[in-house]
Amino acid sequence: VFAAEAIKAQALALGFNTVGITRAAPSARLQAYRAWVGAGQHGEMGYMARPDRQSRRADLNMILPGVQSIIMVGLDYHALNVPTTVLNDPARGRIAAYAWGVDYHDVMLPRLEALAAWVAASGGGDVHTRVYVDTGAILERSHAQTAGLGFIGKNTMLIAPRGGSYFFLGELLTDAPCDVYDTPHRETMCGSCSQCQGACPTAAFPSPYVLDARRCISYLTIEYKGTIPHDLRARMGNWVYGCDVCQDVCPFNRFALPSPLFDVAIAQAAPAITDLLTLDTWSFTARFMGTPIARIGRDRLVRNACIAAGNSGLRELAGRLETLLDDPSPLVRGHSAWACGQLGVSHDRLRQTLNKETNTDVIEEIRAALGA
Numbered sequence: 001v002f003a004a005e006a007i008k009a010q011a012l013a014l015g016f017n018t019v020g021i022t023r024a025a026p027s028a029r030l031q032a033y034r035a036w037v038g039a040g041q042h043g044e045m046g047y048m049a050r051p052d053r054q055s056r057r058a059d060l061n062m063i064l065p066g067v068q069s070i071i072m073v074g075l076d077y078h079a080l081n082v083p084t085t086v087l088n089d090p091a092r093g094r095i096a097a098y099a100w101g102v103d104y105h106d107v108m109l110p111r112l113e114a115l116a117a118w119v120a121a122s123g124g125g126d127v128h129t130r131v132y133v134d135t136g137a138i139l140e141r142s143h144a145q146t147a148g149l150g151f152i153g154k155n156t157m158l159i160a161p162r163g164g165s166y167f168f169l170g171e172l173l174t175d176a177p178c179d180v181y182d183t184p185h186r187e188t189m190c191g192s193c194s195q196c197q198g199a200c201p202t203a204a205f206p207s208p209y210v211l212d213a214r215r216c217i218s219y220l221t222i223e224y225k226g227t228i229p230h231d232l233r234a235r236m237g238n239w240v241y242g243c244d245v246c247q248d249v250c251p252f253n254r255f256a257l258p259s260p261l262f263d264v265a266i267a268q269a270a271p272a273i274t275d276l277l278t279l280d281t282w283s284f285t286a287r288f289m290g291t292p293i294a295r296i297g298r299d300r301l302v303r304n305a306c307i308a309a310g311n312s313g314l315r316e317l318a319g320r321l322e323t324l325l326d327d328p329s330p331l332v333r334g335h336s337a338w339a340c341g342q343l344g345v346s347h348d349r350l351r352q353t354l355n356k357e358t359n360t361d362v363i364e365e366i367r368a369a370l371g372a
């Protein structure tokens with residue numbers, strides 16, 4: 001039996017900002033998760049719905065046989081040193097705060113692995129562990145709530161009443177029991193507040209505590225690989241990677257403290273759209289390697305930047321967009337055509353492109369832009 005206090009002290013010594021320990025019991029939110037998947041609200045995130053992963057979420061023993069305890073850790077990431085006027089500048093593409101700096105997996109995983117090694121060593125070799133940062137088929141926000149870290153808000157984020165929601169979560173599962181477990185946090189503290197629901201640019205909350213990922217800018221800009229639905233593009237504003245609106249408006253984030261994790265330059269938080277539109281595969285890799293943005297690849301980021309350009313109202317971006325009408329990626333060509341339409345690029349130029357285009361999706365985009 002482990003002393004919970006000793007594990008927590010070790011987690012804090014490793015640099016985590018918060019830690020709680022809960023019994024490895026099935027989440028009370030399994031039904032809500034199944035309903036969410038059943039309604040298709042996970043969009044194209046097939047890994048959320050795979051039967052084997054659903055089973056793992058329901059029975060933690062499938063992840064680690066004999067699992068007894070889940071140690072939930074949090075690492076703050078909020079960096080407050082970028083002025084809102086910069087973030088909202090239409091000439092800049094805005095990036096969600098969690099991705100302003102180094103890839104959090106690279107920070108969290110070594111620390112969790114060090115904690116796991118410490119737990120295993122303290123158990124004399126007879127203790128098994130498993131660590132996850134995002135990759136586990138586990139309802140981590142729910143387990144974080146039972147570990148006392150915070151409550152799940154109407155915006156579906158885990159919120160610490162005194163620290164807000166700008167922190168990463170990770171977990172360590174072990175088959176060792178602990179002497180004391182944390183008291184679950186209150187279910188919710190949202191009360192009559194509904195600011196996140198009203199502020200969401202794409203109306204992605206069909207009801208409080210339920211997020212329809214298919215409408216969420218975070219999903220559309222990061223997870224979704226295809227053509228962004230036309231009716232959502234204008235609502236995406238200047239977001240090019242993720243979205244923080246439903247966290248920014250949350251009153252609990254008034255208490256968020258600057259994190260020492262990132263020392264952020266403005267270009268990391270809100271790069272100039274013209275720079276994003278100029279990226280090729282090489283310059284994308286050189287610029288974003290080691291950040292979470294690297295995983296979406298150049299084409300998807302440029303697709304997103306085209307939408308931000310189309311929403312900017314800045315005619316000076318039209319030249320760059322016109323160049324992208326000849327891009328090797330049909331995804332980029334299609335979205336640049338839309339943006340050209342938004343910025344009033346000459347129909348002659350779009351017709352020239354239409355005459356030589358062979359991809360049916362891009363042809364449709366150009367026709368729509370000509371119609372617009």
Ligand code: SF4
Nearest residue numbers: 200216217243245246
């Ligand atoms: S991240 Fe943005 S788009 Fe997604 S639910 Fe929150 S406010 Fe809406």
Ligand code: SF4
Nearest residue numbers: 153154190193196250
């Ligand atoms: S904005 Fe209000 S309703 Fe939304 S999560 Fe925060 S406290 Fe809850």
